[in-house]
Amino acid sequence: MYTNNTQPFPIYFILLGIPGLEAYYFDIAFVFSIVYAVSVLGNITLLLIIKIERSLHEPMYLFLSMLSSIDLMLTSSTAPKMLAVLWFSSYEIYFEACLTQMVFLHSFAIMESALLLAMAFDRYIAICNPLRYSTILTKHLIIAVGFLTVIRAAALMVPLPFLIKRLTFCSANVIHHCYCEHMAVVKLACADTTFNNIYGIVVALLIVGLDLIFIVWSYVVILHAVFRLSSKEARLKALGTCASHICAILVFYVPVVLSSVVHRFGKNVPIHIHILLANAYLMLPPLINPIVYGVKTKQIRNRVMKIMQLNIVCFAKTSTF
Template sequence: MSEQNSSSFFPVHFLLLGIPGLEHLYLYLAFVFTLVYVTSVIGNVTLLFIIRVDRSLHEPMYFFLCILSSIDLALSNSTTPKMLGILWLNSHEIYAEACLAQMFFLHSFAIMESALLLAMAFDRYVGICNPLRYSSILTKWLITCIGVLSISRAVALMTPLPFLIKRLPFCSTNVIHHSYCEHMAVVKLACADTTFNNVFGLVVALFIVGLDLIFIICSYVLILKAVFRLASKDSRLKALGTCASHICAILAFYIPVVLSSVVHRFGKNVPIHIHILLANVYLMLPPLINPIVYGVKTKQIRTRVKSFLTMHFICCTRVCSNITKTRSVQHSHY
């Protein structure tokens, strides 16, 4: 299973162990994870398609939602296919370069998602606190700049990561006790001082994702102040209703992150499969939840989905009816 060597080396490939301790449940987990993955892809692609074709949805909030769905698709595809390969096909091997690439992309897209949730909090702040200036503040140019800055920040922070891993010596094993190439899971295999890698990962987690969360909380404090100044109860409920989808997206992203971090830092006696399952939930839950929540909570998207499904149902019914009539004519002819 592992490459044994008395001297240090950088392995040609790594072996992802999967979810140790739950091997007897792999088929059940594979079915659930496949269902979640397919639902996530269909949901996010549908959301992107609807916003693309419906010009009434070409507004700042939906542009941010498009970027969020694109990030969710990339986040799902960076880890889930390989994990399903382990569960369905027992395919544990991953080339070192592919492992480093997976690590770079999954952490980069996670940082981008955090930045987008902050941008969407700013969108809700402007929409509720400065509604008359909404269009003049959130222009296409500003939205583009926010998107570019989100991507640039993530790429700049994560570019050193593969090089920091590559400089480490691996002396005895290449078996990663995880279902994907998570940074700290790979670092633990090194037989050298990994203090810098540990500090780098902690700094990124605390001062980037943590800082985004603080700004999101500050935005919602200001939003709540503005909402409770509104005269009528209906106005307050309507204003809060516009934030419901975004709040669900924040909770779906940050709760697994915080829970996974707490269990990792303080849950010394927690079985390893719990750590790995929490890490997988952290990556798979937002892409699943976001399109469902926005589809249900946003009236314009919900209406468009209903009309789209109704139109296709009518078309399918007509096609089936025509086929039946054709077969009936052919049968009577014979």
């Protein structure tokens, strides 16, 4: 459905979900619902524990709290509509709502990449320059990093709706996806999309490319410093402090890189594989990060155990009455 000729874009788009897997929508929706529920619960728990536990009021965990906040918003920007499509066949999404979702999901993905880079810098200082750790990573610097993370994402994503609105969509308004991803919307245009394509590639290279290069470089320096340590115990302890962050990096960047490679070179790959890979980099980090940090961080693990024990005791007392 379209407006008049002065606004050559649809009133709404149709989100098809995952074409080719329609027969499995109930099963997929069930799994996605569990993933979303666990992600929300895990990240909220992590945020509360970091706030309550004074021993966690350190740069590493302040960055982690920012990462959890971004994960919450990242998964919540897509999951509700995605589940509405899969559970209730609610395929329509208004044009302005589609653009809003697009800006939010890409902005939070950019912020996640920036936070992973900031956490790599944190580990670099902690291992390579431990005596100056508290003087370099002050609260003012951490707040500044948070602001720069938001400003960079906003600067790159604010132009996106205007770039979409300059396109003409003719009669196409069916998106072969679960959510409003930039290139999935651009493909529907019947106008010249060269600038949109270039913009998308440049942003991807600036974010995924540069951030990942600096992260890899920081870990090359970290590993060089670690293997210069005299004792095996010291080396293992130093590497242990990086394990959770390395896992967070892999969970975020591996699906992104795989999705990009398949999109560019997988001409014969079914469309549902493309969509599932795209979903992976939005849904896996919010799910895996709180679990990994919860297992690897003693203070978080102990606090969770105390909460579980209190709940068991309270349940036992209420069940006796």
